[in-house]
Amino acid sequence: MKAIVLNQKTYKLEIKDVDKPIISRSTVLVKLVATSLNHHELWTLKEKELRNDSNIILGSDGAGIIMNVGADVKGLKKGDEVVINPSLNWGTNNKVQGKNYEILGFPKHGTFAEFIAINHQYVCHKPVHLSFQEAAALPLAGLTAYRALFTRGEFENSNRILVTGIGGGVALFALSFAVALGAEVYVTSGNDHKILKAIELGAKGGVNYKDSDWSVKLLKMTKGFDVIVDSAAGKGFKELTEMTNPGARIALFGRTAGNIQNLNPSIIFWKQISIHGTTMGNNEEFKKMVDLISSEKIHPVIDSIYSIQEINLAFDKMAKGEQFGKIVINMDKFNNEI
Numbered sequence: 001m002k003a004i005v006l007n008q009k010t011y012k013l014e015i016k017d018v019d020k021p022i023i024s025r026s027t028v029l030v031k032l033v034a035t036s037l038n039h040h041e042l043w044t045l046k047e048k049e050l051r052n053d054s055n056i057i058l059g060s061d062g063a064g065i066i067m068n069v070g071a072d073v074k075g076l077k078k079g080d081e082v083v084i085n086p087s088l089n090w091g092t093n094n095k096v097q098g099k100n101y102e103i104l105g106f107p108k109h110g111t112f113a114e115f116i117a118i119n120h121q122y123v124c125h126k127p128v129h130l131s132f133q134e135a136a137a138l139p140l141a142g143l144t145a146y147r148a149l150f151t152r153g154e155f156e157n158s159n160r161i162l163v164t165g166i167g168g169g170v171a172l173f174a175l176s177f178a179v180a181l182g183a184e185v186y187v188t189s190g191n192d193h194k195i196l197k198a199i200e201l202g203a204k205g206g207v208n209y210k211d212s213d214w215s216v217k218l219l220k221m222t223k224g225f226d227v228i229v230d231s232a233a234g235k236g237f238k239e240l241t242e243m244t245n246p247g248a249r250i251a252l253f254g255r256t257a258g259n260i261q262n263l264n265p266s267i268i269f270w271k272q273i274s275i276h277g278t279t280m281g282n283n284e285e286f287k288k289m290v291d292l293i294s295s296e297k298i299h300p301v302i303d304s305i306y307s308i309q310e311i312n313l314a315f316d317k318m319a320k321g322e323q324f325g326k327i328v329i330n331m332d333k334f335n336n337e338i
């Protein structure tokens with residue numbers, strides 16, 4: 001089969017012929033129709049944290065059609081339209097992933113390929129109201145947002161929520177989930193147009209984190225937040241703690257703006273706020289996320305859809321932070337070089 005592999009000498013993505021995966025008794029073979037990009041692939045491309053010399057098939061997100069099922073697989077059959085959970089081997093502790101935990105696509109071969117063989121437990125039926133392109137946008141970002149908002153953020157419908165960096169894939173899912181459940185949601189962004197788009201999607205308001213007085217403006221608009229979903233950390237994190245209501249939770253899942261600086265401990269202990277690290281989620285959370293998408297008829301926000309040949313362009317767009325929502329790749333035409 002054809003796959004988009006990471007050449008570890010040039011650090012470029014290229015199309016190569018690789019062995020088609022063979023199913024075992026517990027796996028299903030999925031023909032991928034669409035995949036989407038995540039920031040961690042960009043980290044892999046930039047930071048070169050590679051562990052072996054072979055060609056690696058990146059890609060965590062995927063939606064497609066089951067072509068074959070292993071002998072022990074129940075509840076799935078050839079022709080089913082499915083979406084793949086990239087959060088592998090979580091383990092038995094719901095509080096944290098175990099030592100064998102992996103994210104699909106690195107180091108295990110991922111979804112930037114014609115086919116993938118994957119254990120049936122990581123496959124869910126595609127929500128019927130979504131196209132393959134929309135379904136491919138769900139897995140990693142939707143799961144991360146679900147755990148950040150509900151499990152770690154301990155979301156309640158009456159809460160006031162802040163989602164930072166709203167242009168991000170995960171951030172937009174957190175906004176969609178909270179708005180669908182009736183919460184009052186505010187956002188930050190480095191781009192005023194993205195704030196306006198978020199308001200169209202149901203946010204009450206937002207501020208530009210590049211303005212020096214962004215946190216003052218945000219506090220004037222609101223009376224503080226019960227849940228903050230943040231992927232930036234960095235210098236602005238201090239202000240996030242200052243904008244919390246007593247007993248609030250901050251769910252932190254990224255480091256886009258670097259290290260946290262100058263936290264005021266008194267704010268943390270006196271307001272009894274909780275800073276909760278969060279990463280991806282377990283299989284149960286994945287199923288609940290897909291159920292929520294189906295029951296609330298949520299459509300993921302898609303920034304753009306690229307062909308396989310344009311994948312490097314698509315990553316350039318993500319690197320520049322120009323996107324609003326998920327960048328999707330159609331996986332149907334493998335015939336040309338990238």
Ligand SMILES: NC(=O)c1ccc[n+]([C@@H]2O[C@H](COP(=O)([O-])OP(=O)(O)OC[C@H]3O[C@@H](n4cnc5c(N)ncnc54)[C@H](OP(=O)(O)O)[C@@H]3O)[C@@H](O)[C@H]2O)c1
Nearest residue numbers: 039165166167168169170189190231232254255257279280
């Ligand atoms: N722990 C996990 O499980 C997990 C899962 C997924 C992602 N992540 C991490 O979370 C981060 C976001 O991932 P993603 O896939 O959503 O990335 P993405 O789609 O590339 O979005 C990144 C977003 O970060 C925002 N941003 C940049 N500088 C910021 C700042 N100073 N303050 C606030 N926001 C800022 C930007 O928002 P605007 O465009 O609105 O300015 C940008 O859209 C990455 O660091 C990624 O590695 C972690």
